[in-house]
Amino acid sequence: MAEPMKIRATMEGDAANIKVLMNHVMETGQRKDAKTGQVVPAHFIQTVIAQMNGKPVLEAQWSQAVSKNPFLGFKVKGAKAGDKVNVSWVDNHGDKNSADAVVA
Amino acid sequence: MNSKRRTFLKTAGGASSIAIAAAAGLIKPTEVLAVEWNKAAFEAKGVPDALKAVGAAGAADSKDILIKAPDIAENGAVVPIEVTSKIAGTSAIMLMVEKNPSPLTANFDLAHGAEGYVSTRIKMGQTSNVRAVVKAGGRSYTAIKEVKVTIGGCGG
Numbered sequence: 001m002a003e004p005m006k007i008r009a010t011m012e013g014d015a016a017n018i019k020v021l022m023n024h025v026m027e028t029g030q031r032k033d034a035k036t037g038q039v040v041p042a043h044f045i046q047t048v049i050a051q052m053n054g055k056p057v058l059e060a061q062w063s064q065a066v067s068k069n070p071f072l073g074f075k076v077k078g079a080k081a082g083d084k085v086n087v088s089w090v091d092n093h094g095d096k097n098s099a100d101a102v103v104a
Numbered sequence: 105m106n107s108k109r110r111t112f113l114k115t116a117g118g119a120s121s122i123a124i125a126a127a128a129g130l131i132k133p134t135e136v137l138a139v140e141w142n143k144a145a146f147e148a149k150g151v152p153d154a155l156k157a158v159g160a161a162g163a164a165d166s167k168d169i170l171i172k173a174p175d176i177a178e179n180g181a182v183v184p185i186e187v188t189s190k191i192a193g194t195s196a197i198m199l200m201v202e203k204n205p206s207p208l209t210a211n212f213d214l215a216h217g218a219e220g221y222v223s224t225r226i227k228m229g230q231t232s233n234v235r236a237v238v239k240a241g242g243r244s245y246t247a248i249k250e251v252k253v254t255i256g257g258c259g260g
Contacts, residue, residue: 015219028227030205047139050218057218059139063146065201065209065227067182073223074212 005099009085016079016103018050020072020087028064045070048089052076079103145208151235154200154208155244160237163244166191171236171249180228180253189220189238189245196239197222202248203232228253 003023009016022045029042048060050072057076072087081103088098145157155161172186187197195214200207204227212222220238228234233248 019223026227046141049139052216055216057214057216058222059213059215061139061141061146061211063206063209065204065206067225067227071184071223071225073186073221074214075219075221077217077219079217 003097005087005097007085007087007099007101009083009101009103011079011081011103012075015075015077016052016083016085017075018073018085018087018101018103020050020099022048022070022072022089022097024068024070024089024091026064026066026068026070030064043091043093045089045091048072048087050074050085050087052079052085053083054086139213142211145211147206148208149206151200151202151207154206155237158198158208158211158237160198160239160244160246163237163246166238166245166247169236169238169245169247171234171247173234173249173251175250176252176254177228178254180230180255182225183228183234183251183253184223184225185234186223187221187236187238189236189240191220191238191240191245193240194220194238195241198237198239199224199226200235200237201226201228201232202235204229207235 006021009018024045025043027040027043031040033040042064044064045062049056050058058074083103085101090096145154148154148157168190170188177183189197197212199209201209209226231252233250235246235248238245
């Protein structure tokens, strides 16, 4: 199963700044294994959904060109301390993971 | 035929179907929201095709889109990119790397107070323009920034 994600949400002025680190290989499907010479199959996060207090604030679609162990940063206006943030992803194998945070 | 299939599902279901539903996130209503992955757009081979596939063909150049990225990236596997859109009503931000095999790298749809800002890290195969596309109020805007890559990020 997927490894845990790191998520942090802090207030900056009138907006919450949310930073997420996900653990994922983000394999492009173009790289060859150095030992076997076989192409390593693509394995990457395709969709990410971020919600604040249950409302979707950001929906992302990614290609394999997002870096390994992806970082995502975004800002939500009108948020306040104590608001709940949830970020979840699904990859092209159907694996998924999610993490929660409270705006501080 | 269909009714037989139903019966089969019922009998084979039982306890295991609850576990499957939980694993698939069906029990948590918040996780049912699924984003459709735009396959055609992500597999488009050139910027014009990619723009067309995301419905942003003919995007106008805009100085209100700021792309913060290094001028020279030492490692193409991890290139930090920040896009800020000052265009009112920004509803989506897209990132394209013009010389990557498939330019479209990411599409961020924003709603419910999310600001016109995203930050992430991407892979670049070689020196290329990074293009940001912003959708706002039914129109598309775009801006580019060149990033020189000294070591490619697509393995090999």
